[in-house]
Amino acid sequence: MxxxxxxxxxxxxxxxxxxxxxxxxxxxxxxxxxxxxxxxxxxxxxxxxxxxxxxxxxxxxxxxxxxxxLEQNEMGPWCPRNISDGPDASGIWPHEGTMYDADGAFVKNLSTFYDDPDWQLFDPATGKVNLTEGKEACELATRPDVDPTN
Known part of the structure; x- marks a missing residue:
């Protein structure tokens, strides 16, 4: 270990x-x-x-x-850009001691994974995964009362 x-x-x-x-x-x-x-x-x-x-x-x-x-290693990818992306374009999602490929299929099925229909991290019309750009947008995205895209 x-x-x-x-x-x-x-x-x-x-x-x-x-x-x-x-x-x-x-x-x-x-x-x-x-x-x-x-x-x-x-x-x-x-x-x-x-x-x-x-x-x-x-x-x-x-x-x-x-x-x-780290300067010698390429970082990421951390998150798929589209729900059609495979594991090679994503990171991992740890949950209750298990690591999951955070690929597009996983992101698409988060509402089922968490049994919560509000888990919608992508645009259903385009399949584009909602991502934040920069520290401020990321911090805003962690607050449930703020839409980081506005």
Whole structure:
């Protein structure tokens, strides 16, 4: 199990390890882990830490913090532009522990997914998905009393 969260350009990683015997084995194992990362990206060396897994088991994990390389990766797409778009033109939609492809078919069926006929995120005449542009429009879209398209 590996856990990664992006914090201000850094990605701390935490992963459960099999049992390691002795300090020598521990140092060798941490060196092997360190070798898996770009040396220029390492912010803090790998170290062993006590952790609790999602099932409640207590174990030993390794923790390492690396710089994010987002400038090297193309971001998105996050949302389909049309309900005919497939998974290659979309992101994911997490819901109750399951990840769904947020493709056009998914967006088209959100009213069924949430059993709410008001979940209409697209123009039924054109299939165009309603998107916001910019931070202000996005913030307005989170408020139920504001139409961000006006």
């Amino acid at each position: 590996i856990i990664a969260r992006r914090l201000m350009g850094f990605v701390p990683l935490l992963a459960a390890l099999p049992s390691i015997a002795g300090a020598e084995g521990e140092a060798e194992h941490l060196a092997q882990i360190k070798a898996m990362f770009d040396p220029a990206a390492i912010v803090s060396e790998p170290e062993l830490v006590d952790c609790t897994l999602s099932g409640g088991s207590e174990t030993t994990c390794f923790s390492i913090t690396v710089k994010s390389s």
